[in-house]
Amino acid sequence: MKAWMFNRAELTLALQETPQPELRAGAALVRMEAVPLLSYTRSYLKGELPYAYPPGTFTPGTNGIGRITAVGAGVQQFRPGQRVAINPYWIANEAVAEPPQILIGLTGISLDSAQMLQEFPHGSLREVADVPASTLLPLDGLDHLSSERLAVLAKFVVPFGGLRRGRLAAGETVAINGAGGYFGSAAVLAALALGAAKVIALGRRPEALRKLVELGRGRVLPVLLSGDSSADAAAIRAAAGGGVELAFDMVGKAGDAHSTLALLRSLRRGGRLVLMGSMQVPLPIPYGDMLLNSWELIGHFMYTPADYLALLSLIRAGLLSLDDIEVKSFAFPDLEQAMDHAAQMQGLQATVTLFAQ
Known part of the structure; x- marks a missing residue:
């Protein structure tokens, strides 16, 4: 089979012929589609x-869609x-207080994850x-739904896990910081699907929020951030008609805390702020x-299998559409061209690698 192989020591990436993996107990072989x-x-x-990279030469790639070709001993369902x-988020299934965890094909997470990285070093960019x-x-x-379209699940499941951790309930108002970004835009649509009465979409560029407002049909209200946390908090509260029940921070690599503090100060009494x-x-x-x-501050990483199953249930029920995402496929x-395109993604966009069927 063919696989993209990354040499960590030399920082080189090449598409190579490599033997197909052997089937192992508790594992499955999946022919990739997207x-x-x-x-x-x-x-x-x-x-x-x-990041804590897998050892040696390995295949990068995290999420993916495919069909099982074989299952190992002990696989039941x-x-x-x-x-x-x-789903690349692999947590060791052991009855200990803090089981080791990694993102397969990307990085170790816990300090004791080296063995997991060695056991499953390869990600999804392989046949x-x-x-x-x-x-x-x-x-x-x-x-x-095509596999190309289903690949968009990866864009939704991360913020979806945070919204569920924040206990977003139908009828509540949620403010989302970073709403114009890759995951933040998906958070807005996910919050609507979960029944939020209002979604206050925070951003710095009006064009990044325009499509979200359109899709919200009156339930998405934009707030352009000024950089003054007190003024921005007041603007959020005004848009919400009072404080918000849930604030959700999804800004990547922020160089200051102003917008996050504005989120915090926009909460009504007893409100929750989720940091992702x-x-x-x-x-x-x-x-x-x-x-x-009585504010509640919640740091949250990724999502649980239950979150992912709940997301799939919303899609099956027609409550969340993956068609709202603009997908560019390669x-x-x-892969080189795909990576260049992915680096330029904004808002409701996704970049997908497709395998020949």
């Missing part, structure tokens, strides 16, 4: 990110021929992927305000 690309794939392959989504069965999600009942962005500076917490308002051998 793989979404992260916007920072090129930076990752240049070694510019502070999956079957050959079944279409599945690959046949070898993955733990616990990282698969069944796509039964979604046959009307990647701010590069400390967040100064107003201790007294936290106490007097053939599997054209």
Whole structure:
């Protein structure tokens, strides 16, 4: 089979012929059909990110859509021929307080994840992927959607996990910081699907929010951030008609805390703030305000299998459409061009690598 192989020591990437992986107990072989690309794939392959890379030469790539070709001993619910989504977030299934965890094909997460990276180093940018069965999600009942379209699930499931962790309830108002970004834009649509009465979409560029307002049909209200946290908090509260129940921060690599603090101060008493962005500076917490308002601050990473299953249920029910995302696809051998396109993605866009069937 063919696979993209990345040499970490030399920082080189090449499409190579390689033996198909052997079937292992508790794992499955998946013939890949579509793989979404992260916007920072090129930076990752240049070694510019502070990640714990898998050892040696490995296949990068995180999420993906494919069909199972074989399942190993001990796999109970999956079957050959079944279409599945690959979820790279692998947590060791052991009854300990803090099991090790990694993102397959990308990075270790916990300090004790080296063994997991060595056991499953290869990601999804290969014709046949070898993955733990616990990282698969069944796509039964979604046959009307192409694998290219289903690859967009990766854009939704990350913020979806954060919204559920924040306990967003139908009828509540949520403010989303970074709404014009890759994951933030998906968070807006996911919040609508979960029944939010209003979604306050925060951003700095009006054109990045325009499509979200259109899709919201009166339930999405834009707020352009000024950089003054007090003024921005007041603008959010005015748009919400009072404080918001849930604030959701999805800004990547923020160089200051102004917009996140505006989110916090926009909360009504008893409100929750979920942090899922990647701010590069400390967040100064107003201790007294936290106490007097009973605010809840929640740091959250990724999502659970239950979150992913809930997302799939919304799509099956027609409550969330993947068609609102603009998908640009590239053939599997054209990964270099795909990475360049992914680096330029904005808002409701996605870049997908397609495999020949």
